[in-house]
Amino acid sequence: MLCALIMAGGKGTRFWPLSTEEKPKQFLNLIGEETMIQMTINRIKPIIPIDRIFVCTGQMYVDLVKEQLPELPERNIIIEPEGRNTAPCIALSAFIIKKYYSGATMIVLPSDHLINDEEEFRKIVLDGNEFIKNNDNAIITLGIKPSRPEVGYGYIKYGSEKSNLNSHSVIKVEAFVEKPNREKAEEYLLDGSYLWNGGMFIWSANNILEKIKKYSPDTYEALHEIEEIDERWIKYLVKAQYKETEAISIDYAVLEKSEAIYVVPSDFGWDDVGSWEALDRYREKDKNGNIYVGMTKAVDGRNNLLISSTHKVVVEGLSDIYVIENDGKILVGHKSNVANVKELKNIV
Known part of the structure; x- marks a missing residue:
């Protein structure tokens, strides 16, 4: 059962003054007529029904989510009491998604990115889901084929261990690489075995929770009772326990420590729309x-x-x-x- 998690708690400070803490960029129509989060939801809906799409956000953005996504079931709005980076956000969401859809596979997506070739994107998601069905212990990340020596993104270095799934390659990851300087970025572009890390992942909910239990035990211990309690008490448990989670990204908490990490080289016109210059490229x-x-x-x-x-x-x-x-x-x-x-x- 494929579910989607849309992470929508960011403050969007790079687009100030248009993007503010009260209304950050995921809720703005920076590129087209739809807001960024509406574009994200609509791009995934053809393959995942709205009842299996979840949005994780902060309390102050719940009304914006409801206003811009009126079809989203209220139970599918996952509320973080405070922002503590992506690992706690993903752990909280995985526990809740697993509660509703036992055995679920998750596609994790930022809420404020641009993808031009949406059909190709959906094909890659479905192929990644197929791979996870047959490799339950694996983690898939979507690596973006670089078009320039970008210093604002992290990179994924892939190796030679490769398998094919339909029209796409699934390749074993060698390393996640920090944002480089200009010289290194040019080397990565020429090397050909480096991809941009777009922060998009596919995994089974059970697997990512097992990985979090192993590599970020404080986060797991703080939230694991979600599995056992009645749905109506979840928000109270989260409010009381969320501060006990480890404030760390999923990359540092899990991905860099795991073995079965694979990347699908992806070329679907991606941009994180992280700067004013991005508007010049796409508007x-x-x-x-x-x-x-x-x-x-x-x-x-x-x-x-x-x-x-x-x-x-x-x-x-x-x-x-x-x-x-x-x-x-x-x-x-x-x-x-x-x-x-x-x-x-x-x-x-």
Whole structure:
């Protein structure tokens, strides 16, 4: 039984001031008409029904989840009392998913990534699920074929142990590699055996919980009673016990210590949309290269990034600038410096 876990508790600070702690980027329509979390859910729905899709988020975002995903069953909203990185989030969610769907396989996805070739993505998910059915102790990660020497992502180094499943390869992972400097990233690109770590995983709920029990026992001990108690008491147990979990990523807690880790090299137009520059890559532009989000317009200007959430913005006779407006805060600068916007947070 294939289930999906969408992790949606991030604060999205890199997209300030458009993304705020009250409404982070997963709840914004940065790329198209749908918000990022709506895109994520709709991309997986053709192969996983909504009753088997779960969203893990913080208490302050529950109303946003309900508003943007009205079809999602309320029981499928998993609430973290506080953010403690991905290992506790995944452990909590695995216990709850297992309670509803014994023997479930999980596809774990971030809520705020872009995937252009959704059909290819779904084929890879189904092939990965098939592999897990036949290799219950295995963990699958989706590794993104790099298109540039990116220094903002971690990498996956794969080896020669390989099997084929339909049209895709499943290859044994040699190592997870930290974000490199530019020189190393260029080496990885030329080497050809390194993939970007997109933070997408497939595993059986039983297997990941066994791994967490072995490698992050504090987290397992804090939450394992979820299996035994009545559903109505889960939120009280989690509220009382979640602070006892180990605040650590699943990569450090489990993946780097496990043996049966495999990667599926994936080429489906992925981007984590982690920077303002990503909008320049994917957002539709007018004939003069201007990008508009909200009530914005450029007159006699080229190559501008204009974003507004509440006010009308018109720019005349200017080129290569950004204007970002949100809730009355207006930031203007040279477009080449848009990556530094969040550094202005303490000034505005």
